[in-house]
Amino acid sequence: MLAAVLTRFGGPEVFALGEMADPVPGPDSEIVDVTLAGVNHADLRRRRGGHGSPALPAVLGADVVGHRRSDGRRVAALLTAGGGYAQVAAPLRRHTVEVPDQVTDEQALAVLEQGLTAWHSLHTLGRVGDGDVVVVTAGAGGVGHLAVQLARWAGARVVALASTPSKRAATLELGAHAAVDSRHPDLAAAVRAALGEAPTLVLDGVGGRTFEQLRASLAPFGRIVAYGRAGDDVRDTVTVDDLMTSSTGVLGFWLHRVLDDEELYRSSAVRLLHLAGRGVLRAWIGGRYPLPSVAAAHADLESRYTAGKLVIDVRRLS
Ligand SMILES: NC(=O)c1ccc[n+]([C@@H]2O[C@H](COP(=O)([O-])OP(=O)(O)OC[C@H]3O[C@@H](n4cnc5c(N)ncnc54)[C@H](OP(=O)(O)O)[C@@H]3O)[C@@H](O)[C@H]2O)c1
Incomplete structure (x- = not known):
């Protein structure tokens, strides 16, 4: 799979597009073919080498939407160990929720972590x-x-x-x-x-x-x-x-602490997805970037210029 790989800590320029082995799912995880990944403020801190930074090389990214490989269903998921800026992710099964038809991929991402x-x-x-x-x-x-x-x-x-x-x-x-x-x-x-x-x-x-x-x-x-x-x-x-x-x-x-409680996580995530699907909750997409432009997404979020949620289209390469 292709991924935006963090090979050293520093400014937005440290990401490099690279080929990596697909994640190997554990007994409690499942494979998702990712369409969009979210960019989160915590990713900026991890990229700089601050609190919660991973061992290198690493793939950042805490939220994805895509298709569950086992049944093709459209799902959104939070990733407690990162791995979102890539074409394949392996979230825990209990952190994966199905996305209703009337909710777009972008909306699903915007209302999960932030919602x-x-x-x-x-x-x-x-x-x-x-x-x-x-x-x-x-x-x-x-x-x-x-x-x-x-x-x-x-x-x-x-x-x-x-x-x-x-x-x-x-x-x-x-x-x-x-x-x-x-x-x-x-x-x-x-x-x-x-x-x-x-x-x-x-x-x-x-x-x-x-x-x-x-x-x-x-x-x-x-x-x-x-x-x-x-x-x-x-x-x-x-x-x-x-x-x-x-x-x-x-x-x-x-x-x-919400992710620790599957019932609380699932019930609140489903409620927010339905509110978004009915148009009650409007989710703004502040920027959509191809996979090689993760650096631009980070620079934009850091600039305080953006509004709403920033997303990476991991299938677009230019
Ligand atoms: N506790 C959790 O589980 C959890 C979950 C998600 C996010 N978060 C945290 O919540 C915060 C907001 O996340 P978000 O995704 O919603 O980000 P965001 O609001 O889209 O971006 C951060 C905003 O903070 C404001 N800001 C004020 N001072 C700033 C500064 N010195 N540098 C940069 N921004 C500054 C800016 O708005 P103005 O320029 O308009 O003031 C900026 O647009 C982040 O710290 C994130 O890590 C926590």
Whole structure:
């Protein structure tokens, strides 16, 4: 099979298109002939040699859609050990879900990794409900644009953060009540000015300064769900005293804990795929790249320029 192979750590240019042996499925895995693979923020960190980086040479990529070789059914799957940027993948059987006919390959990819993160951050941890005032950081991003819609759907008032006027306009079009510049020096004040009240729930995929400012902006009894650190500016200064005196909560989310629970994973993935198929949940595709252009996809995601989900067409070679 052909794959975008990581042979050394570094910038986007380190990928090389190469021929590799097909993955050998274990007793609990199955072979999928991949059509599209997702590009995720965590792949950028692994490519640079940061936390969670694999032994080299390696194939990155945590989500794929394609055809299950055993029966030809169209399936989407998450890959806990990577291997997505290739023409063949071997996901665990329990991490594979069938894709309904009315859902495109692109939609399936967009709502799996990012949709599950948005859903469980909002509902399982955030307990979002009618009357909540929700801030979604990176509101035009892969997770964020789905979280904006799901929060609206749950009856919340929603403020989306995004760094460009066009991304902010797009979040309003998705249903956000207000949009705020994510580069604003005082995010707490900007969010309060936008809706006239303090947030009761924050979904944060950025971390660092964004996390700190928005945590401090929470209304009493509010909570912040930290699910990502796209900003790479890691400064955890929250103390138990802070939490007690502000009467707020900090919660963390990692998709692997959902993948540990097959019933939870499958039921929420099926729900999101059906919402996408009915057009209730709109999934944006921010870029589609041929397999030799994984480097361009990484550079684009790193630039903060993109909105929605980026996908690699592993069968296209130019
Ligand atoms: N916990 C989990 O299981 C899980 C699952 C999926 C994703 N994640 C994490 O969630 C985060 C978002 O993932 P995503 O796929 O939805 O990505 P994304 O939102 O499409 O891209 C990241 C966005 O973060 C914002 N951002 C703010 N400061 C940034 C900085 N210094 N550098 C780069 N971007 C910055 C940018 O939006 P603006 O320019 O508009 O501000 C950027 O577009 C990532 O950290 C990812 O690893 C976690």
